[in-house]
Amino acid sequence: xxxxxxxxxxxxxxxxxxxxxxxxxxxxxxxxxxxxxxxxxxxxxxxxxxxxxxxxxxxxxxxxxxxxxxxxxxxxxxxxxxxxxxxxxxxxxxxxxxxxxxxxxxxxxxxxxxxxxxxxxxxxxxxxxxxxxxxxxxxxxxxxxxxxxxxxxxxxxxxxxxxxxxxxxxxxxxxxxxxxxxxxxxxxxxxxxxxxxxxxxxxxxxxxxxxxxxxxxxxxxxxxxxxxxxxxxxxxxxxxxxxxxxxxxxxxxxxxxxxxxxxxxxxxxxxxxxxxxxxxxxxxxxxxxxxxxxxxxxxxxxxxxxxxxxxxxxxxxxxxxxxxxxxxxxxxxxxxxxxxxxxxxxxxxxxxxxxxxxxxxxxxxxxxxxxxxxxxxxxxxxxxxxxxxxxxxxxxxxxxxxxxxxxxxxxxxxxxxxxxxxxxxxxxxxxxxxxxxxxxxxxxxxxxxxxx
Ligand code: SUG
Numbered sequence: 001x002x003x004x005x006x007x008x009x010x011x012x013x014x015x016x017x018x019x020x021x022x023x024x025x026x027x028x029x030x031x032x033x034x035x036x037x038x039x040x041x042x043x044x045x046x047x048x049x050x051x052x053x054x055x056x057x058x059x060x061x062x063x064x065x066x067x068x069x070x071x072x073x074x075x076x077x078x079x080x081x082x083x084x085x086x087x088x089x090x091x092x093x094x095x096x097x098x099x100x101x102x103x104x105x106x107x108x109x110x111x112x113x114x115x116x117x118x119x120x121x122x123x124x125x126x127x128x129x130x131x132x133x134x135x136x137x138x139x140x141x142x143x144x145x146x147x148x149x150x151x152x153x154x155x156x157x158x159x160x161x162x163x164x165x166x167x168x169x170x171x172x173x174x175x176x177x178x179x180x181x182x183x184x185x186x187x188x189x190x191x192x193x194x195x196x197x198x199x200x201x202x203x204x205x206x207x208x209x210x211x212x213x214x215x216x217x218x219x220x221x222x223x224x225x226x227x228x229x230x231x232x233x234x235x236x237x238x239x240x241x242x243x244x245x246x247x248x249x250x251x252x253x254x255x256x257x258x259x260x261x262x263x264x265x266x267x268x269x270x271x272x273x274x275x276x277x278x279x280x281x282x283x284x285x286x287x288x289x290x291x292x293x294x295x296x297x298x299x300x301x302x303x304x305x306x307x308x309x310x311x312x313x314x315x316x317x318x319x320x321x322x323x324x325x326x327x328x329x330x331x332x333x334x335x336x337x338x339x340x341x342x343x344x345x346x347x348x349x350x351x352x353x354x355x356x357x358x359x360x361x362x363x364x365x366x367x368x369x370x371x372x373x374x375x376x377x378x379x380x381x382x383x384x385x386x387x388x389x390x391x392x393x394x395x396x397x398x399x400x401x402x403x404x405x406x407x408x409x410x411x412x413x414x415x416x417x418x419x420x421x422x423x424x425x426x427x428x429x430x431x432x433x434x435x436x437x438x439x440x441x442x443x444x445x446x447x448x449x450x451x452x
Contacts, residue, residue, distance in 0.1 A: 003120075003189045003382040003383070003384070004189055004382065004383060005118065005120065005187075005188040005189030005380050005381060005382045005383075005385075006059075006060045006188060006380070006381055006382075006386065007059070007060075007188050007260075007319070007320070007378055007379075007380050008059075008060040008061070008062055008378070008379050008380070008381050008386070009051075009054055009059065009060070009061050009062070009317070009319075009376040009377070009378060010062045010063065010064050010110055010154075010376060010377040010378075010379055010393075011047060011050070011051050011061070011062070011063055011064065011110060011375050011376045011377075012047075012063075012064050012066065012107055012108035012109060012110035012113070012375055012376075012377075013044065013047065013048075013063050013064065013065055013066050013108065013403070013436070014040065014043040014044045014046075014047045014066065014105060014108045014364070014365070015040075015066030015067065015069055015105035015107065015108060015429070016040055016044075016066070016069075016105075016410055016411050016412070016428060016429045016432045016433075017040065017069045017070070017103050017104075017105050017415065017420075017425065017429050018038050018039075018040040018043045018044075018105040018108070018364065018415065019038045019040075019100065019103060019104070019105065019415050019416070019417055019420070020033045020034055020035060020036050020037075020038050020367065020368060020417065021034060021035075021097075021100035021101065021103070021104055021139065021417055022034015022035055022100075023097070023100060023101060023104060023106075023137065023138075023139045024106075024137055024139075024140075024251070024368070024369060025137070025213065025214065026212075026213030026214050026216075026246070026249070026251045027249065027251050027368075027369035028249040028309060028369070029366060029367055029368060029369035030368045030369045032367075033367040033368065035416070035417055036367070036416075037414050037415070037416050038364065038367075038414070038415050038416070039364055039413060039414055039415075040105075040364075040411045040412050040413075040414075040415055041407050041408070041411035041412065041413050042364055042413075043105075043108075043364030043365060044403075044407045044411055045404065045407060046360075046361055046362045046363065046364055046365065047108070047362065047365065047375055048400060048403055048404060048407075049360070049361075050329070050360045050362060050372060050375065051063070051395050051400070052395075052397075052400050053329070053358060053360060054317070054319065054329065055395050055396075055397075055400075057319070057321050057327065057358075058321055058322040059319055059321070060381075060386070060394075061394075061395035062154075062379075062393045062394050062395055063393050063395060063399075063403075063440070064107075064110050064113065064150060064154070064377065064393070065150060065393075065433070065436055065437070065440060065442065065445070066105060066107055066108065066433065066436075067105075067107035067143055067146045067147075068146065068429075068430075068433060068446045068447060068448065069102065069103050069104065069105065069429055070088070070099070070102045070103045070420075070426055070429070071102040071103075071142055072084060072087060072102075072426075073447065074102050074142050075087050075091055075098070075099075075102050078095075078098060084423060084426060085423045088420070088421045088422075088423055088426065089421055091421075092420060092421035096417070096420075099420050099421070100139070100417050100420060101138050101139035101142070102139075102142070103420045104139040104140075106139055106140050106143065106368075107143050107146070107147070108365065108370065108375060109179075109365075109370045109374040109375060110374075110375060110376050110377040111177060111178050111179045111252075111254060111373060111374045111375070111376060111377060112132055112134060112140065112143075112176050112177040112178070112179050112252075112374070113131065113132060113143070113147045113151070113177055113178075113377050114129050114130055114131045114132055114147060114151060114177050114178065114377060115129075115130050115132065115175070115177050115178050115181045115225050115229075116128070116129050116178065116377065116378070116379050116380075117183075117194060117229040117231060118183070118188070118192070118379075118380035118381070119160070119382065119385070120185075120188075120189055120190055120191050120192065120380070121183075121191055121192055121194060121229070121231055121235055122162075122229050122230045122231065123230030123231075123232075124162070124230060126159070126160055126161055126162045127155070127160065127161050127162070127379070127380070127381065127385060128161075128162045128163075128164065128228065128229040128230070129151050129155065129161065129162070129163050129164065130163075130164040130165075130166065130167070130175070130225050130228055130229070131144050131147040131148040131151060131163075131164075131165075131166045131177075132144065132147070132166065132175045132176055132177030133166040133167050133168075133169050133173065133174070133175050133221075134175070134176060134177070135169050135170065135171060135173075135174050135175075136171070136174045136176070136214060136216040137216075141169065144166040144169075145166075146445075147166075148163065148165065148166060149445065150445060151163060153390065153442055153443065153445055154389055154390045154393055154442075155388075155389050155390075156388075156389075156390065157388040157389075160384065160385050160388050161385070161388075161389075164225075164228045164229075167221055167224055167225070171202065171218070172202040172203065172218060172220055172221075173202070173218060173220055173221045173224060174202075174216055174217060174218045174221055175217065175218075175221035175222075175225065176216050176217045176252060177377075178254075178377055178378065179252035179253060179254045179374065180196065180197045180198065180216075180217045180222070180252055180253045180254070181194065181195070181196055181197070181222075181225075182194075182195040182197075182253070182257070182258070182259040182264070183195070183259075183378075183380070184259050184260075184261065184262065184263075184264060184281070184285055184289075184293060185261055185262070185289060186261065186262060186289040186290065186291055187261070188261075188380045189380075189382060190289070191235060191288055191289075192235070192288070192289070193235055193236070193237060193281070193284050193285050193288055193289070194226070194231055194235055194236050194237075195236075195237050195239065195259065195264075195281065196222035196223075196225070196226065196236065196237070196238050196239070197217065197222075197238075197239050197240070197241055197253035197257075197271075198215075198217045198218055198219040198221070198222050198238065198239075198240060198241065199214075199215025199216055199217050199218070199240070199241045199243075199246055200215035200217075200218055200219070201218065201219045201220070202218040202219070202220050203220060208240070208243050208272060209243060210243040210244070210246035210247045211243075211247060212246075212247040213246055213247055213249070213251065214246075214251075215241065215243065215246050216251055216252065217241075217252075217253075219238060219240075222238055223238070234284060234287065234288060235284075235288065237277070237280050237281050237284055239271050239277045239281075240271060240272045240273070240277075241253060241256075241270070241271065241272070242269050242270060242271055242272050243272070244269065244305075245267070245269055245270060245305055248305045248306060248309055249306075249309040250270075250305065250308075250309060251369070252374075253270070254314065254315055254373050254374065255308070255309060255312065255314060255315055255371075256269075256270040256305070256308055256314050257270050257314055258314050258315070258316055258317070258318045258373060259318065260318035260319060260320060260326060261320055261326070261353075262285070262289070262291060262292070262293055262294055262353070263293075263294045263296065263318065263326065263352065263353055263354065264281065264293060264294070264295055264296070265296040265298065265314065265318065265347070265354075266295070266296070266297060266298070266314070267297075267298050267300070267303070267305060267308055267314065268297055268298060268299050268300050269300055269305055278295060281293060281295075282295070294352055294353070296347060296350075296352060296354075298313075298314075298343060302339065302342075302343055303339050303340055303343050304339075307337055307339050307340055308340075310333070310337065311331065311333040311334040311336070311337045311340045312331045312333060312334065312366060312371035312372075313330060313331075313334040313340040313343065313344070315331065315370075315371030315372060315373045315374060316328045316329055316330040316331070316334070316357075316371070316372060316373060317329040317372050317373050317376065318354070320353075324353075325353055325354075325355040325356075326353040326354045326355065327354070327355065327356050327357065327358060328344065328347070328348075328354055328356070328357040328358070329357075329358050329360055329372050330344060330357050330358070330359050330360070330372065331359070331360060331361075331362060331366060331371045331372055332359045332360065332361045332363070333363075333366060334359070335359045344357050360372055362375065390441075390442060392439075392440040392441035392442055393440055393442065399439070402439055403439070406432070406435060406436065406439060409435075410428060410431060410432035410435065411432065412425075412428070430446075430448050433446055433448075434446070434448075434449060437449065
């Protein structure tokens with residue numbers, strides 16, 4: 001039975017140790033900004049302001065708390081020992097890249113946290129969650145455990161929510177979560193088509209590898225998730241990223257395409273075998289949803305892939321507001337580039353459901369290659385599921401005010417990777433996260449809060 005359902009955006013709260021480690025090979029913004037000075041408090045506020053905008057647009061909004069950083073457990077597993085000051089000092093001296101990885105605030109890009117299939121699509125009508133293993137980048141692979149833990153703490157009720165372990169930690173099953181997953185539907189509460197995008201096949205002959213940068217998502221990972229979530233073939237399409245686009249900096253599909261309900265906006269060069277793929281998407285969508293899929297193709301001659309990567313136009317959030325029309329929540333960078341700015345105007349003027357654009361400043365995140373869409377995990381929930389999830393993470397004006405005060409108190413204005421050895425930063429980070437668990441009333445989710 002179809003039920004009324006909402007798309008709820010769960011944004012990752014930017015952590016107090018947000019820094020530019022230059023860690024993400026193939027992500028040109030991260031590579032370019034490595035070792036520059038970051039602004040953790042401004043980054044937090046930018047993210048919160050975006051949430052406030054979506055909430056003011058009448059959308060349901062929630063937060064996911066940051067990961068515990070530094071990750072002392074991983075540092076110990078990698079052979080750094082002694083007390084915490086000694087661990088930080090030795091890691092800073094012998095392996096600064098490991099220290100930066102264990103200090104990364106990359107959990108803020110919640111689009112990579114998990115793949116979520118709503119109950120309307122799954123075999124047992126529960127919402128299914130698979131936390132992403134993120135094995136293609138070391139600093140992100142250490143997110144999977146806490147992500148699993150926090151998703152279970154938020155979506156606890158086993159009659160409504162099913163949680164799967166992250167896929168096995170091998171490059172064969174390299175999984176980047178919802179950044180490569182788009183759900184198309186007529187209405188959120190009705191069955192939808194789940195579009196999985198991968199960059200490579202792990203087990204079969206590799207004919208189409210990018211030559212410069214890594215392809216992160218494997219087909220085998222996407223297929224395993226479809227199996228785990230109990231999605232039948234009529235509800236799935238698997239498409240392959242164009243290796244040339246990956247080489248130009250398109251490390252995730254959400255850097256070159258965005259979809260919502262019956263609309264898919266994508267770049268002409270996003271996929272291989274584009275014609276057959278789009279045909280399959282249209283055919284399956286029409287059969288499943290009884291209506292036409294609206295395809296908005298952006299041509300290379302209008303917006304070259306390099307401009308798509310430079311502005312993150314496609315990393316906009318495409319959302320349906322309460323009057324039923326759609327809005328594009330785009331990064332300010334896409335308004336500053338004349339080609340993408342004019343494309344946004346043309347999309348709004350054309351005959352399609354997108355009626356307006358809102359430009360948001362998330363520059364602190366953008367400088368690490370994360371735009372508006374990277375910062376959120378979309379979770380479709382029915383009224384019943386909404387009532388069953390943990391209520392303390394739901395965004396409101398009160399929570400907004402409280403989180404701003406919290407940031408004023410605990411976040412540094414500036415941070416440089418050279419400061420990561422400072423034991424004071426680790427202390428501050430813990431104090432901030434400890435206070436946050438009280439604000440969100442989520443209990444002792446961090447390892448430093450557990451009593452032995
Ligand atoms: O995995 N950047 C992230 C950005 C993730 C963007 N997410 C989506 N497209 N959905 C990444 O490349 C940079 C960290 C550093 O260099 O400090 C980083 O991890």
